[in-house]
Amino acid sequence: MINVTQSSMPPMEEYFDEIRDIWDSHWLTNMGVKHKTLQKELCRYLGVEKIDLLTNGHMALELSLQALHLPRGGEVLTTPFTFASTTHAIVRNGLEPVFVDVNPVDFTMDVSKIEPLITEKTCAIMPVHVYGNICDIEAIEAIAKKHNLKVIYDAAHTFGVRYKGQGIGTFGDVSCFSFHATKVFNSIEGGAACFRDDEFGLELYRLKNFGIRGPEVVDGVGANAKMNEFCAAMGLCNLRHVDEEIAKRKKVVERYNERLSGVKGLQLNPVQKDVTPNYAYYPVIFDETDFGASRDDVFAALGAQDIVARKYFYPLTNTFDCFHGKYDAGKTPVALTISHRVLTLPLYADLPLSDVDRICDIILNCKG
Numbered sequence: 001m002i003n004v005t006q007s008s009m010p011p012m013e014e015y016f017d018e019i020r021d022i023w024d025s026h027w028l029t030n031m032g033v034k035h036k037t038l039q040k041e042l043c044r045y046l047g048v049e050k051i052d053l054l055t056n057g058h059m060a061l062e063l064s065l066q067a068l069h070l071p072r073g074g075e076v077l078t079t080p081f082t083f084a085s086t087t088h089a090i091v092r093n094g095l096e097p098v099f100v101d102v103n104p105v106d107f108t109m110d111v112s113k114i115e116p117l118i119t120e121k122t123c124a125i126m127p128v129h130v131y132g133n134i135c136d137i138e139a140i141e142a143i144a145k146k147h148n149l150k151v152i153y154d155a156a157h158t159f160g161v162r163y164k165g166q167g168i169g170t171f172g173d174v175s176c177f178s179f180h181a182t183k184v185f186n187s188i189e190g191g192a193a194c195f196r197d198d199e200f201g202l203e204l205y206r207l208k209n210f211g212i213r214g215p216e217v218v219d220g221v222g223a224n225a226k227m228n229e230f231c232a233a234m235g236l237c238n239l240r241h242v243d244e245e246i247a248k249r250k251k252v253v254e255r256y257n258e259r260l261s262g263v264k265g266l267q268l269n270p271v272q273k274d275v276t277p278n279y280a281y282y283p284v285i286f287d288e289t290d291f292g293a294s295r296d297d298v299f300a301a302l303g304a305q306d307i308v309a310r311k312y313f314y315p316l317t318n319t320f321d322c323f324h325g326k327y328d329a330g331k332t333p334v335a336l337t338i339s340h341r342v343l344t345l346p347l348y349a350d351l352p353l354s355d356v357d358r359i360c361d362i363i364l365n366c367k368g
């Protein structure tokens with residue numbers, strides 16, 4: 001069986017060495033040594049000035065939105081071509097998601113469609129760097145500045161990505177990463193928010209720790225989203241190997257490209273200008289008319305051989321059952337079409353190239 005992904009893990013002994021001193025300190029959570037060290041190491045690796053660590057990427061998004069003190073009922077421009085987390089973070093803050101379509105080239109927010117959707121209630125933009133592809137950062141920044149909007153990037157897919165040499169976490173008011181087991185870099189579960197403003201950082205810190213300001217002062221209504229020491233230790237170990245993991249992913253991606261580029265009816269993930277990629281995902285868009293088989297046909301053919309590909313992202317978040325009747329996916333037609341045609345293929349550092357070949361053989365065999 002080949003799964004769509006396989007979590008990166010350090011050598012077992014390395015992790016044991018990393019957690020050994022926790023048995024001396026008995027300090028298991030609440031911003032201990034591992035947490036502080038990982039924070040520092042991540043600032044260096046990601047090229048960001050300030051970062052806070054959280055239990056997961058979702059809490060980074062949800063609490064970052066809360067820490068910005070946006071007006072209740074305010075509208076947040078986002079896209080439906082994302083994981084449930086992005087949209088839920090907005091809704092759970094009492095904010096209203098307004099869905100902007102994506103562009104058909106790199107699947108990020110179509111910046112030409114942002115301004116017509118801005119109203120007097122719009123307070124923020126929450127774009128997603130999908131599959132490791134970065135959004136049109138300059139255009140989004142210009143629009144945000146002109147209309148006085150906050151920008152919160154969902155950077156869950158872009159760990160380690162750089163734009164013009166600059167860490168992707170440095171853009172927007174906040175950029176949120178996920179360190180979930182399935183991501184390019186993991187701390188088992190985990191997440192982080194990168195930001196510049198100290199006031200924001202203090203507010204986020206309090207929100208992840210029950211609103212506690214000091215030993216006898218609780219002046220906020222916070223949640224609990226602290227990263228524990230065992231997760232931070234896993235992060236420290238995985239960080240030592242992440243460059244090597246990305247290099248191995250690159251080899252897998254190059255093999256897929258060799259086999260699948262130029263095939264009629266297949267659209268592959270683009271190479272973006274000025275971007276240092278992280279090879280997070282391998283999405284393929286199947287045009288049934290030109291290719292002769294649909295996404296679902298290919299999904300089934302791979303499944304029959306015990307190969308798990310993923311319809312990622314399908315369904316769109318604006319078609320979720322929990323939002324039944326609330327949004328019209330017809331207003332984001334590009335995202336809707338792509339969600340019906342996209343399949344992300346198995347991709348992880350240790351995926352053998354012979355398996356990549358087998359996967360490609362099965363796909364090309366579906367061709368009409």
Ligand SMILES: *Cc1c(COP(=O)(O)O)cnc(C)c1O
Pocket residue numbers: 056057058059082083085086128154156157177178179180190191
């Ligand atoms: C994984 C992911 C999240 C949520 O991160 P968790 O760490 O799983 O909570 C949010 N947005 C996107 C786009 C993701 O892929």
